[in-house]
Each structure stands twice: as C-alpha cells, then as structure tokens.
Amino acid sequence: MAASQARNAGLPIINFLRLKGVSILQQLHLEERLLRTSSENWCIINDETTRPTIVMGVSGKPKELLETDAVLRDEIPVIRRFTGGGTVIVDQGTIFVSFICNKDAIPGLQSYPRPIMSWSSLIYKNMFQGIGEFGLRENDYVLGNRKFGGNAQSITKNRNHVEFICRLKEFMSRSDFINGTTDAVAAYFALRSPDADDIQNHSSQFEPSSKLLTRQELGDEASIDLVGTVSQAL
Structure with a gap:
C-alpha cells in the first residue's frame, strides 16, 4: 500500500x-x-x-x-x-x-482532437510493446498498417475491408487488453x-x-x- x-x-x-x-x-x-x-x-x-x-x-x-x-x-x-x-x-x-x-488533469494538453488523440495514444503505446507495431495515424489507432480503433472515418478506394482493419483478438485476449489499459491509465492517474x-x-x-x-x-x-x-x- x-x-x-x-x-x-x-x-x-x-x-x-x-x-x-x-x-x-x-x-x-x-x-x-x-x-x-x-x-x-x-x-x-x-x-x-x-x-x-x-x-x-x-x-x-x-x-x-x-x-x-x-x-x-x-x-x-x-x-x-x-x-x-x-x-x-x-x-x-x-x-x-x-x-x-x-x-487541468493533463498539464499542457490542448483541447483539440489531434492533441487529445496524441495523448491517448501514449496510454496504449507501452501496452502494445512486443505485441504489435502500434501507432497513431491521422485520428486512428493502428497496429502496423491496419486500424483497430479511434475515429470511425476512413477514406480509401479499391481496398478490401480486412486490408485496413484488424481485430485486437489477433494480438491479445480481452482480459489482457482490459488489464493492460488499467495499468496504463495508472501511470497517469x-x-x-x-x-x-x-x-x-x-x-x-x-x-x-x-x-x-x-x-x-x-x-x-x-x-x-x-x-x-x-x-x-x-
């Protein structure tokens, strides 16, 4: 304690x-x-x-x-x-x-979509180390070249849906994701x-x-x- x-x-x-x-x-x-x-x-x-x-x-x-x-x-x-x-x-x-x-919960964070997404990506970056190539692309969370969360917008042509979307269960279990997110939040709060x-x-x-x-x-x-x-x- x-x-x-x-x-x-x-x-x-x-x-x-x-x-x-x-x-x-x-x-x-x-x-x-x-x-x-x-x-x-x-x-x-x-x-x-x-x-x-x-x-x-x-x-x-x-x-x-x-x-x-x-x-x-x-x-x-x-x-x-x-x-x-x-x-x-x-x-x-x-x-x-x-x-x-x-x-004021996150000092220096500007109240705009991009800075907020950049901050939230830090929550997950460490969690995905050794599991996948995590990144923030535009307003989406991605693993490698495929999106798994974030903004629901996607502008694309002539691509099969599975080519730009991935499922988290390909990388970790539900409990691992939830527990990992909990630990990541605890690093900031x-x-x-x-x-x-x-x-x-x-x-x-x-x-x-x-x-x-x-x-x-x-x-x-x-x-x-x-x-x-x-x-x-x-």
Missing part, C-alpha cells in the same frame, strides 16, 4: 469504473451525465454491449450513412450519440474505453474506485441527449404506426 501511494503521489485522481455488458445507450447516458454534472475525472471501461447496435455522431444523417431499408428490415437499433465523429457498429465483441477529464452513491448522485440531475432513433427518424415515414419497434428491442 505504501509503495502504491508513493507511486501515485502527485498524480491527478480519476474515478475508474469497470462495466460488463452494459448497453451502449445506457453507457452514453452515463457518460453525458458525468460530463455535464461532475467536476471529477472519470475512466469507464465497458466490456461488450448487449446486442449489435449502430451508433452515429451527433450530426449524422441516416439516409446518407445507412442502408436504412436493411436496418429497418432487420430491426437494428440506431443511436445518435451526444458526441461527434463517424458511424460505427458495436456488439458483444466491442470493448469501450472512455475518458472524461478536466482540462491515481485510480479511485467509485461507489454506487458516486454514480447515483449524477443519475437524475441531467437529461442526456443521446437517443435511439425511431423508424420515422430513420426515414420510414410510411410506417409511422410502427414507431417505437426499434426502441423496444434494446
């Missing part, structure tokens, strides 16, 4: 929350509430979500980004999150790592385990804006009587 306290001396405190199988909509609601109502630093790791779900950025337009006929036919939930960025599909194989930090009251205190103070889109919002105006079918599925 003494050695741990000495190692963490001077580091900013972060509430470290590990979740298992929480739906991505619940996670987004929690993140937004903490962002808007808490003055503390938070790191949330959620190991998988409940079912395959499409998540769009705050300004995403379904008709431009989705094959809406197939989405409606297969009753795939579509969420518009409160943050920007691209459109992704998440499922039981996805691991989510989220940071909610005060500006003093980890604190929040209790139920810490979470409950922020549960009703803010109405989150991340939402499940209805069939009408997805462009199926001819089936207004079926609005809510997707939301029931989550």
Whole structure:
C-alpha cells in the first residue's frame, strides 16, 4: 500500500469504473451525465454491449450513412450519440474505453482532437510493446498498417475491408487488453474506485441527449404506426 501511494503521489485522481455488458445507450447516458454534472475525472471501461447496435455522431444523417431499408428490415437499433465523429457498429465483441477529464488533469494538453488523440495514444503505446507495431495515424489507432480503433472515418478506394482493419483478438485476449489499459491509465492517474452513491448522485440531475432513433427518424415515414419497434428491442 505504501509503495502504491508513493507511486501515485502527485498524480491527478480519476474515478475508474469497470462495466460488463452494459448497453451502449445506457453507457452514453452515463457518460453525458458525468460530463455535464461532475467536476471529477472519470475512466469507464465497458466490456461488450448487449446486442449489435449502430451508433452515429451527433450530426449524422441516416439516409446518407445507412442502408436504412436493411436496418429497418432487420430491426437494428440506431443511436445518435451526444458526441461527434463517424458511424460505427458495436456488439458483444466491442470493448469501450472512455475518458472524461478536466482540462487541468493533463498539464499542457490542448483541447483539440489531434492533441487529445496524441495523448491517448501514449496510454496504449507501452501496452502494445512486443505485441504489435502500434501507432497513431491521422485520428486512428493502428497496429502496423491496419486500424483497430479511434475515429470511425476512413477514406480509401479499391481496398478490401480486412486490408485496413484488424481485430485486437489477433494480438491479445480481452482480459489482457482490459488489464493492460488499467495499468496504463495508472501511470497517469491515481485510480479511485467509485461507489454506487458516486454514480447515483449524477443519475437524475441531467437529461442526456443521446437517443435511439425511431423508424420515422430513420426515414420510414410510411410506417409511422410502427414507431417505437426499434426502441423496444434494446
């Protein structure tokens, strides 16, 4: 304990929350509430979500980004999150790592996408030593020449999907990734385990804006009587 306290001396405190199988909509609601109502630093790791779900950025337009006929036919939930960025599909194989930090938690860090991505890449750089050639390319995390996380945008022509995307399970187990991320975060923060009251205190103070889109919002105006079918599925 003494050695741990000495190692963490001077580091900013972060509430470290590990979740298992929480739906991505619940996670987004929690993140937004903490962002808007808490003055503390938070790191949330959620190991998988409940079912395959499409998540769009705050300004995403379904008709431009989705094959809406197939989405409606297969009753795939579509969420518009409160943050920007691209459109992704998440499922039981996805691991989510989220940071909610005060500006002064990382001295000298500018509040712009590129500096933030550069800082977050440091979290993973040491973790992947000896496992793969980790790097930050544009706004994506890559191993070698293939992306495994980061910004959901990718501009490319005439390339098979598997040529620029890789799966982390090719390099490590889920538990190794989560434990490695935990150790990496501990190099920059003093980890604190929040209790139920810490979470409950922020549960009703803010109405989150991340939402499940209805069939009408997805462009199926001819089936207004079926609005809510997707939301029931989550």
